[in-house]
Amino acid sequence: MGTATLKKTFSHGIHPPEHKAATVESAITPLPFPPGLVIPLSQHTGAPARPIVEPKQEVARGDKIAEAGGFVSVPMHAPAKSTVAKIGLALTPSGAMTPAIFLKVDLESEQEPPPEADSAASNALTPEELVAAVQETGMVGLGGAAFPTHVKMLVPKGKRVDTVVVNGCECEPYLTTDHRVMLEASEDLFTGVRIALRATQAGCAIIGIETNKPDAIKALAKAAESDSRIRVAPVKTKYPQGAEKMLIKALLKREVPSGGLPIDVNAAVFNVATLAQLGRLLPRKQGLIERVVTVTGPGVERPGNYLVPLGTPVQFLLDHAGMKDTARQVILGGPMMGVAIASLEIPVTKGVSGILVLTDKELAQRPTKVYPCIRCGQCIQACPMFLNPSRLGLLSRKEQYAVMEERYHLNDCFECGCCAYVCPSNIPLVQYMRIAKAVNRERKTAK
Amino acid sequence: MDPVALFTAGGLMLGLGLILSSVLAAANKKLHVFEDPRIDQVEEMLPGANCGACGEAGCRAFAEALVAGRVSPAQCPANEPQNIEAIAHLLGIDAGAQHKRVARLACAGGNNVAASSATYRGVATCRAATLIGGGGKSCAWGCLGFGDCMAVCPFDAIVMNRNALPIVDEDKCTACGACVDACPKNLFSLHPVDHRLWVACKNELRGAEVRRACAVACIGCGLCAKDAAEGLIAIENSLARIDYDKNELASLEAIQRCPTGAIVWLDKEKGPILGEKAIGALAERKAG
Numbered sequence: 001m002g003t004a005t006l007k008k009t010f011s012h013g014i015h016p017p018e019h020k021a022a023t024v025e026s027a028i029t030p031l032p033f034p035p036g037l038v039i040p041l042s043q044h045t046g047a048p049a050r051p052i053v054e055p056k057q058e059v060a061r062g063d064k065i066a067e068a069g070g071f072v073s074v075p076m077h078a079p080a081k082s083t084v085a086k087i088g089l090a091l092t093p094s095g096a097m098t099p100a101i102f103l104k105v106d107l108e109s110e111q112e113p114p115p116e117a118d119s120a121a122s123n124a125l126t127p128e129e130l131v132a133a134v135q136e137t138g139m140v141g142l143g144g145a146a147f148p149t150h151v152k153m154l155v156p157k158g159k160r161v162d163t164v165v166v167n168g169c170e171c172e173p174y175l176t177t178d179h180r181v182m183l184e185a186s187e188d189l190f191t192g193v194r195i196a197l198r199a200t201q202a203g204c205a206i207i208g209i210e211t212n213k214p215d216a217i218k219a220l221a222k223a224a225e226s227d228s229r230i231r232v233a234p235v236k237t238k239y240p241q242g243a244e245k246m247l248i249k250a251l252l253k254r255e256v257p258s259g260g261l262p263i264d265v266n267a268a269v270f271n272v273a274t275l276a277q278l279g280r281l282l283p284r285k286q287g288l289i290e291r292v293v294t295v296t297g298p299g300v301e302r303p304g305n306y307l308v309p310l311g312t313p314v315q316f317l318l319d320h321a322g323m324k325d326t327a328r329q330v331i332l333g334g335p336m337m338g339v340a341i342a343s344l345e346i347p348v349t350k351g352v353s354g355i356l357v358l359t360d361k362e363l364a365q366r367p368t369k370v371y372p373c374i375r376c377g378q379c380i381q382a383c384p385m386f387l388n389p390s391r392l393g394l395l396s397r398k399e400q401y402a403v404m405e406e407r408y409h410l411n412d413c414f415e416c417g418c419c420a421y422v423c424p425s426n427i428p429l430v431q432y433m434r435i436a437k438a439v440n441r442e443r444k445t446a447k
Numbered sequence: 448m449d450p451v452a453l454f455t456a457g458g459l460m461l462g463l464g465l466i467l468s469s470v471l472a473a474a475n476k477k478l479h480v481f482e483d484p485r486i487d488q489v490e491e492m493l494p495g496a497n498c499g500a501c502g503e504a505g506c507r508a509f510a511e512a513l514v515a516g517r518v519s520p521a522q523c524p525a526n527e528p529q530n531i532e533a534i535a536h537l538l539g540i541d542a543g544a545q546h547k548r549v550a551r552l553a554c555a556g557g558n559n560v561a562a563s564s565a566t567y568r569g570v571a572t573c574r575a576a577t578l579i580g581g582g583g584k585s586c587a588w589g590c591l592g593f594g595d596c597m598a599v600c601p602f603d604a605i606v607m608n609r610n611a612l613p614i615v616d617e618d619k620c621t622a623c624g625a626c627v628d629a630c631p632k633n634l635f636s637l638h639p640v641d642h643r644l645w646v647a648c649k650n651e652l653r654g655a656e657v658r659r660a661c662a663v664a665c666i667g668c669g670l671c672a673k674d675a676a677e678g679l680i681a682i683e684n685s686l687a688r689i690d691y692d693k694n695e696l697a698s699l700e701a702i703q704r705c706p707t708g709a710i711v712w713l714d715k716e717k718g719p720i721l722g723e724k725a726i727g728a729l730a731e732r733k734a735g
Binding site: 088089091093094095096097339340341342343368428431432434435438439 | 564565567568570572574575577579581582585587588631651
């Protein structure tokens with residue numbers, strides 16, 4: 001099938017400047033191996049992985065070094081031929097120290113190439129076997145949330161998936177990884193989509209792509225002609241179009257209930273980068289050992305889309321891309337939902353889609369003074385989840401965290417940042433939501 | 448105006464009033480709940496801060512528990528000794544023993560000795576800063592110094608010193624635990640006031656890794672464990688851990704050879720006392 005012509009979208013949202021021009025033309029280039037890799041055992045949502053290697057042990061590229069710590073967990077694989085230096089604590093983007101496997105990379109010898117694909121074998125798997133095979137690859141959502149992919153592929157009893165939604169929106173400003181993957185790895189992407197269709201037993205798949213990527217829409221629509229189950233749908237360029245609930249709303253006109261999951265409206269959403277990696281890894285029985293990262297921003301001399309071995313310290317990546325002296329802030333992810341990091345020793349993990357480096361100039365432009373809420377209601381107009389960020393922010397300041405959750409649907413907030421972006425008083429609304437969520441989480445575990 | 452209507456209206460209101468007041472009088476008799484007058488008297492003699500340190504929901508609840516005989520007067524750690532005596536006298540019970548406990552901070556890394564890897568800009572509370580890359584301090588465990596504990600303390604027992612480190616006033620602290628809950632890095636814990644030997648660090652890394660982050664961090668060298676009385680101090684997760692069951696064995700001896708000053712003696716008058724070696728090392732650092 002061809003492409004639809006109507007621009008589909010959701011209500012509310014914003015349109016921040018895109019800033020994608022710096023990297024959109026640059027092809028994915030492999031990063032050289034750093035001397036040391038750090039593999040945190042908990043870089044996904046769910047239980048941490050359990051290490052199965054000992055210090056001083058030698059591992060080959062792609063070897064499993066940690067096994068899944070439960071069903072909602074994934075194994076870890078060695079991104080390079082290396083020696084296990086130690087199993088100790090490493091800094092994560094959240095600022096906490098978590099257990100990690102430290103690898104000393106063997107830079108002398110050749111890194112072995114990935115094995116050949118065996119599509120026939122993977123095509124013969126039943127949906128259950130397929131889910132288990134997906135877990136073995138260590139795949140998690142590469143869009144940023146790092147939720148284990150196999151968990152989304154397992155359809156619970158009594159539920160069904162009729163449509164696989166493939167997320168190629170990439171609505172975050174600055175980031176171009178998904179765009180490049182769609183252009184350069186479309187074959188892997190379609191293999192991945194077919195795996196998702198088989199695992200979920202869904203009848204069709206829709207690839208949603210924002211209209212600011214006409215080349216990707218054209219290329220994938222042409223490729224989709226060969227498979228009647230898969231079609232490409234352009235969606236309006238608007239933030240946060242790439243949030244799964246917004247994309248479902250735009251493409252299927254269905255609303256995920258408050259506190260619910262896409263499965264509640266018979267849909268499953270996967271990122272294009274996730275499915276493209278899966279389409280490459282699964283037939284080869286390989287683990288996830290590298291990912292595409294957009295390194296960009298005014299603080300970088302050579303912005304681009306790099307294929308980065310997982311566990312590479314941010315410092316090494318930025319040295320390679322050339323960090324300017326004026327660089328002042330490093331953000332993992334995009335400017336809207338990414339997190340500023342406090343140390344460059346932090347490794348690139350499975351969920352890191354971009355590294356944005358800002359300079360003094362951008363930071364100086366940012367208003368610092370916070371004014372009182374003037375009840376203008378712009379945040380309410382912007383919130384894609386139809387929440388009342390103004391009220392939530394005021395309640396958070398008064399430490400009414402339980403009320404926020406019980407009466408104002410705090411947990412439906414996915415921290416997209418639209419409210420803080422439009423706020424004329426510069427109220428750090430997202431930060432207030434995060435504080436409330438953190439305190440509520442703490443109180444629940446304390447009980 | 449018709450005088451008859453006036454009298455009828457007046458008479459009706461009077462009759463209604465009489466009926467309703469007799470209903471109220473009957474209800475007052477029938478539905479009367481006896482409340483021990485001593486509860487009010489006891490409550491008068493409590494601090495009225497509703498801090499919850501006694502384990503009850505507030506001072507009123509504690510007063511009720513006292514009159515019911517479930518608790519002893521000294522279980523309120525915030526109360527004055529003479530009030531405790533007065534309550535015991537009023538109720539004719541034993542005052543019980545008041546175990547003075549205080550909040551202790553397991554960090555000595557003020558901004559004069561601890562390094563930071565980034566500058567945090569945003570909502571100026573520890574809780575908010577912790578969520579952004581841990582707050583920018585090089586030590587992931589360390590005190591961020593925005594003073595959430597000071598803000599939450601109902602007894603003004605915590606003040607931030609000039610190095611942005613909270614100082615607990617032993618006399619004012621009632622061990623209500625508000626700071627324990629408020630600290631996002633979980634640095635506060637409640638201890639009997641006679642626990643004087645103290646490890647003011649939570650960093651679980653070792654040696655040079657720790658020293659890069661903070662000059663007064665525990666590097667897990669184990670010298671204190673060697674110098675202290677048998678079994679008093681053990682090294683766990685590269686941190687000295689004091690076994691307070693053997694607190695009577697604690698002495699100043701254990702802190703003398705600590706190279707960084709992570710293990711201290713908390714003197715009531717002088718504040719934390721460091722060992723000689725640590726004092727020398729810090730003086731050298733200041734000079735260099």
